[in-house]
Amino acid sequence: MNFIDMLEMSVTNLRKRKLRTALTVLGVVIGVASIVIMMSIGIALKVSMMEEIQQYGSLTNIEVNAPYQAEGTKEADIKRLDDELIETLSALDYVKYVSPRLDMSVQIAVGKYTGYPTLCGVSKEYLQDLNINVGEGALPTGEGSELEVFFGNMCLVQFYDKQFQGYWDTGEVPAIDLMNDNLYYTFSDETPVMDDNGNVIRKPKRYQFQTAGVAAGSIDEYHQYSYQAYCDIDQLKAFLQKAYHGRAIPGQPTTKKGKPYKEIYYSSLVVSCDDMEHVQEVATIIKDMGYNAYSDTEWIESNQKTANMIQMVLGGIGAISLLVAAIGIMNTMMMSIYERTKEIGVMKVLGCDMRNIQMMFLIEAAVIGFGGGVIGIIFSYLVSFALNGIATGAASDMGMSKLSVIPPWLALAGIAFAVVVGMVAGFFPSRRAMRLSPLAAIRND
Amino acid sequence: MKQTDKEETVISVSDLYKIYKLGQERVPALRGVSFEVKRGTFCAIVGTSGSGKSTLLNMLAGLEPPTKGEVIVAGEHMEHKRENQLVAFRRKHVGFIFQAYNLIPSLNALENVALPLSFRGVRKSVRIRAADRYLDLVGLQKYKKHRPNEMSGGQQQRVGMARALVCDPEIIYADEPTGNLDSNTSEEMMNLMRNIVHERGCTLVMVTHDNHLASYADQVVRIQDGKVKEITTGEALRERMEAMEKAVAGQV
Numbered sequence: 001m002n003f004i005d006m007l008e009m010s011v012t013n014l015r016k017r018k019l020r021t022a023l024t025v026l027g028v029v030i031g032v033a034s035i036v037i038m039m040s041i042g043i044a045l046k047v048s049m050m051e052e053i054q055q056y057g058s059l060t061n062i063e064v065n066a067p068y069q070a071e072g073t074k075e076a077d078i079k080r081l082d083d084e085l086i087e088t089l090s091a092l093d094y095v096k097y098v099s100p101r102l103d104m105s106v107q108i109a110v111g112k113y114t115g116y117p118t119l120c121g122v123s124k125e126y127l128q129d130l131n132i133n134v135g136e137g138a139l140p141t142g143e144g145s146e147l148e149v150f151f152g153n154m155c156l157v158q159f160y161d162k163q164f165q166g167y168w169d170t171g172e173v174p175a176i177d178l179m180n181d182n183l184y185y186t187f188s189d190e191t192p193v194m195d196d197n198g199n200v201i202r203k204p205k206r207y208q209f210q211t212a213g214v215a216a217g218s219i220d221e222y223h224q225y226s227y228q229a230y231c232d233i234d235q236l237k238a239f240l241q242k243a244y245h246g247r248a249i250p251g252q253p254t255t256k257k258g259k260p261y262k263e264i265y266y267s268s269l270v271v272s273c274d275d276m277e278h279v280q281e282v283a284t285i286i287k288d289m290g291y292n293a294y295s296d297t298e299w300i301e302s303n304q305k306t307a308n309m310i311q312m313v314l315g316g317i318g319a320i321s322l323l324v325a326a327i328g329i330m331n332t333m334m335m336s337i338y339e340r341t342k343e344i345g346v347m348k349v350l351g352c353d354m355r356n357i358q359m360m361f362l363i364e365a366a367v368i369g370f371g372g373g374v375i376g377i378i379f380s381y382l383v384s385f386a387l388n389g390i391a392t393g394a395a396s397d398m399g400m401s402k403l404s405v406i407p408p409w410l411a412l413a414g415i416a417f418a419v420v421v422g423m424v425a426g427f428f429p430s431r432r433a434m435r436l437s438p439l440a441a442i443r444n445d
Numbered sequence: 446m447k448q449t450d451k452e453e454t455v456i457s458v459s460d461l462y463k464i465y466k467l468g469q470e471r472v473p474a475l476r477g478v479s480f481e482v483k484r485g486t487f488c489a490i491v492g493t494s495g496s497g498k499s500t501l502l503n504m505l506a507g508l509e510p511p512t513k514g515e516v517i518v519a520g521e522h523m524e525h526k527r528e529n530q531l532v533a534f535r536r537k538h539v540g541f542i543f544q545a546y547n548l549i550p551s552l553n554a555l556e557n558v559a560l561p562l563s564f565r566g567v568r569k570s571v572r573i574r575a576a577d578r579y580l581d582l583v584g585l586q587k588y589k590k591h592r593p594n595e596m597s598g599g600q601q602q603r604v605g606m607a608r609a610l611v612c613d614p615e616i617i618y619a620d621e622p623t624g625n626l627d628s629n630t631s632e633e634m635m636n637l638m639r640n641i642v643h644e645r646g647c648t649l650v651m652v653t654h655d656n657h658l659a660s661y662a663d664q665v666v667r668i669q670d671g672k673v674k675e676i677t678t679g680e681a682l683r684e685r686m687e688a689m690e691k692a693v694a695g696q697v
């Protein structure tokens with residue numbers, strides 16, 4: 001017997017008992033919908049978690065810091081972040097690139113305001129990977145000899161007026177045009193040079209730099225780049241070496257005698273890995289080298305574990321109703337077989353293969369599962385839509401952008417699961433049908 | 446075309462026993478039955494109620510295993526077969542007509558007749574055409590789209606006949622095929638069956654308790670208390686019955 005014939009027989013039988021079939025399908029609809037909706041809430045939770053994490057930093061980055069050096073550590077043993085280390089780390093497996101980062105505390109005077117952002121010298125690749133949404137101007141090109149600065153969209157939060165009142169105090173955005181106003185930079189770590197009598201003979205110098213651009217977004221919109229002012233590392237180094245020729249560069253370590261080193265050491269390094277999977281491994285290697293390495297993966301993993309568990313629990317609650325539906329399918333099938341004992345006997349007498357008989361009943365159960373699955377998914381989408389519409393307030397209170405997310409794979413898996421559940425529920429009845437005696441056809445009762 | 450050599454044995458039963466166990470009690474339904482049926486003949490198994498006719502037929506069709514003895518149908522031993530092999534055997538060699546018609550209620554006449562062909566994996570268009578032809582043959586041109594509950598008993602049994610014939614089987618079994626029909630319809634059916642069977646050269650084994658219907662057969666096997674009482678021809682049976690009728694009339 002070919003499949004189409006069996007399918008046709010099964011569907012004919014289901015249609016003969018419309019109400020019973022409809023009720024059984026309804027059970028599956030409720031079962032599938034409750035699983036899918038519950039899972040969709042778990043998924044929405046996970047999605048918002050990932051979104052949040054992405055806001056705080058790139059998921060594939062490791063931040064490397066110099067370890068704490070005890071007082072009196074021998075010069076040769078002191079671990080510093082230099083170009084040699086960048087080269088070593090770049091050569092590691094799974095590492096895409098290593099960006100230095102040199103943080104300079106600066107004071108910026110503009111009109112009546114003074115700002116205290118951090119000027120970060122970073123590599124071009126790193127700047128690109130920050131995925132900054134540029135509002136005005138452009139990212140620093142790193143070309144040319146002049147230092148260019150790019151401001152994050154929340155930098156103005158760090159500007160204060162003469163009364164030392166800032167945005168958080170007044171709620172007013174300081175009236176500063178970072179692109180066009182004259183900004184006067186001084187390096188906070190530069191100490192004034194004094195003579196023996198304590199008279200200042202050289203005050204920290206004021207510099208002016210070109211503003212390359214400002215990030216898009218309001219002053220309240222947080223991204224990992226929002227607070228910083230960025231510039232190209234090579235330009236920054238070139239500038240510092242020229243401006244402080246022969247003197248200590250502000251913020252840089254000095255020898256015991258207070259003399260500057262030849263090289264400029266970085267505040268931190270950012271190691272970018274090719275995949276989230278490898279972050280942990282690379283971080284371990286770096287730690288073994290004696291540096292501090294920090295990545296978000298541990299945090300993400302524990303977050304994900306929690307999210308998965310919540311999803312499982314929610315799905316499990318939904319699964320109970322599908323279990324009830326499965327019992328419903330089994331009941332319907334048993335009833336149908338009981339009613340059709342004679343019919344099945346006749347088919348066996350007429351030479352219908354036993355496996356075909358089993359198959360027909362399995363298909364019947366699978367069709368119930370499939371029908372229930374499809375309608376259940378449609379229903380789930382409607383409920384999900386309604387949930388997201390009605391409960392937006394509740395969702396944003398929990399820090400979620402949506403309360404329910406049904407990705408296509410969940411819809412397909414839901415239908416497939418319903419079919420499988422139908423067939424599992426139908427298996428025992430179908431075997432029973434297969435084993436019915438053909439003599440049932442002969443008896444006249 | 447089937448071989449219609451009258452001498453070829455198509456069914457051979459030897460020393461067949463069937464003993465039912467009801468708790469501790471043993472109910473012997475058949476007690477050493479032996480007979481043969483030649484290919485292309487019409488064989489009637491006749492006997493009183495409870496004599497074991499149905500039991501015998503069920504064993505010939507492989508619906509029940511015998512307790513002891515041999516059943517060879519179309520050259521194959523039925524007693525050694527497993528259930529799915531028996532089903533396959535019936536699919537290949539056997540057609541069946543039931544007393545209670547046993548049409549599938551959800552299918553119309555055409556689909557009912559086509560059903561055994563679908564078990565053989567015949568394509569739908571082909572089997573519907575074949576079913577159509579056999580319904581014409583049994584005279585049901587007007588009832589092809591009718592469902593079983595929209596037909597009389599006689600019409601339903603004609604559908605049952607067409608269903609048994611559609612696979613062009615070597616052997617057709619029928620257990621009291623006219624048991625639920627009135628005597629006129631029964632006679633019509635008997636004529637139709639006999640003609641079709643003789644035309645197509647297939648073997649028909651029919652169970653009945655009615656001597657009159659049995660007299661339509663080529664061969665009559667009389668069963669009594671689970672044993673073969675006599676094997677005769679339909680013609681001989683008819684003559685004997687006519688003689689008895691005359692004797693009864695003479696007495697009156």
Ligand SMILES: Nc1ncnc2c1ncn2[C@@H]1O[C@H](COP(=O)(O)OP(=O)(O)OP(=O)(O)O)[C@@H](O)[C@H]1O
Pocket residue numbers: 465466467472473474492493494495496497498499500501654
């Ligand atoms: N499944 C069974 N279990 C126990 N005994 C049975 C069973 N089937 C038949 N019998 C017994 O076997 C005997 C023969 O039964 P069978 O059905 O073959 O009779 P029959 O000749 O067909 O009678 P009828 O003309 O009434 O149909 C009867 O005594 C019956 O009680």
Ligand SMILES: [Mg+2]
Pocket residue numbers: 498499500
């Ligand atoms: Mg009987």
